[in-house]
Amino acid sequence: MQSKADLFPSDLARLADAARALSHPARLAILQTLAARGTCVCGDVVDELPLAQATVSQHLKVLKQAGLVRGEVDGPRSCYCVDSEALREVADAFVDFLGPLLDSPPASSSDCGAGECC
Amino acid sequence: MQSKADLFPSDLARLADAARALSHPARLAILQTLAARGTCVCGDVVDELPLAQATVSQHLKVLKQAGLVRGEVDGPRSCYCVDSEALREVADAFVDFLGPLLDSPPASSSDCGAGECC
DNA sequence: ATCGCTTATCGTCGCTATACGATAGCACAG
DNA sequence: CTGTGCTATCGTATAGCGACGATAAGCGAT
Numbered sequence: 254m255q256s257k258a259d260l261f262p263s264d265l266a267r268l269a270d271a272a273r274a275l276s277h278p279a280r281l282a283i284l285q286t287l288a289a290r291g292t293c294v295c296g297d298v299v300d301e302l303p304l305a306q307a308t309v310s311q312h313l314k315v316l317k318q319a320g321l322v323r324g325e326v327d328g329p330r331s332c333y334c335v336d337s338e339a340l341r342e343v344a345d346a347f348v349d350f351l352g353p354l355l356d357s358p359p360a361s362s363s364d365c366g367a368g369e370c371c
Numbered sequence: 372m373q374s375k376a377d378l379f380p381s382d383l384a385r386l387a388d389a390a391r392a393l394s395h396p397a398r399l400a401i402l403q404t405l406a407a408r409g410t411c412v413c414g415d416v417v418d419e420l421p422l423a424q425a426t427v428s429q430h431l432k433v434l435k436q437a438g439l440v441r442g443e444v445d446g447p448r449s450c451y452c453v454d455s456e457a458l459r460e461v462a463d464a465f466v467d468f469l470g471p472l473l474d475s476p477p478a479s480s481s482d483c484g485a486g487e488c489c
Numbered sequence: 490a491t492c493g494c495t496t497a498t499c500g501t502c503g504c505t506a507t508a509c510g511a512t513a514g515c516a517c518a519g
Numbered sequence: 520c521t522g523t524g525c526t527a528t529c530g531t532a533t534a535g536c537g538a539c540g541a542t543a544a545g546c547g548a549t
Contacts, residue, residue: 256507256508256512257507258507258509294495295495295496295497296495296496297495299496306495306496307496307497307498307499308495310494310497310498311497311498312494313497314497314498326496326497329494329495330494330495330496331495331496
């Protein structure tokens with residue numbers, strides 16, 4: 254693509270990347286599974302999800318590239334675990350972004366809160 | 372797609388949809404612009420972004436379908452505004468999802484917090 | 490060294506997303 | 520009624536995502 258995505262502020266780009274990593278139910282389910290079981294073994298995740306092993310591996314790759322998950326190849330079975338710190342940063346980033354958008358002026362000028370607009 | 376996405380719990384699917392709506396810098400920038408200016412006019416957004424009018428309109432459509440933005444066609448100029456309530460719900464949903472993933476057992480069994488895993 | 494189990498990667502397919510120009514629709518000014 | 524300006528939609532092209540089977544790669548057990 255001509256990917257206009259690079260034309261935006263880097264903080265928006267980073268937040269968008271994080272959101273993209275979370276934009277698939279399978280990846281959310283993977284995060285939940287990893288967090289629920291201390292177990293970080295890939296096979297367990299595959300058993301838990303209605304997806305093929307290759308697909309799960311790809312989702313894990315996405316999550317790892319997004320920095321939400323850390324993985325260590327411990328021989329036959331790979332070890333995955335949620336990166337709590339990164340996840341917290343993502344949560345903060347969302348709050349920082351969404352927060353300022355919420356404080357619409359209580360009953361002021363150009364707020365279109367009710368039903369009438371502008 | 373063969374869209375395995377339907378095979379997951381609906382709450383995950385909804386959160387994933389919200390994340391998908393936020394997964395593009397242009398849409399984040401649009402939300403910021405709509406919130407910053409009380410102005411909800413589409414043309415202003417087009418001026419602010421390095422995108423064509425048609426593209427902005429499509430992004431607005433996505434945001435509207437995701438329920439993050441409300442739009443009323445007030446004749447020549449369409450009126451868009453951030454749906455604060457929906458945005459708050461999304462923020463809460465993210466917190467509800469990410470929160471439980473953060474409280475890794477302080478210093479317990481199978482946590483792979485440090486650098487060693489499983 | 491070989492087998493078996495687990496995981497990562499490759500190649501492919503179809504669908505979706507992104508982006509744009511061009512076109513159609515709509516309200517107001519004249 | 521006829522412009523004029525703004526927006527939505529259509530059509531299209533390219534790029535990327537999601538999914539899978541098949542294959543390769545790694546380590547432990549035999």
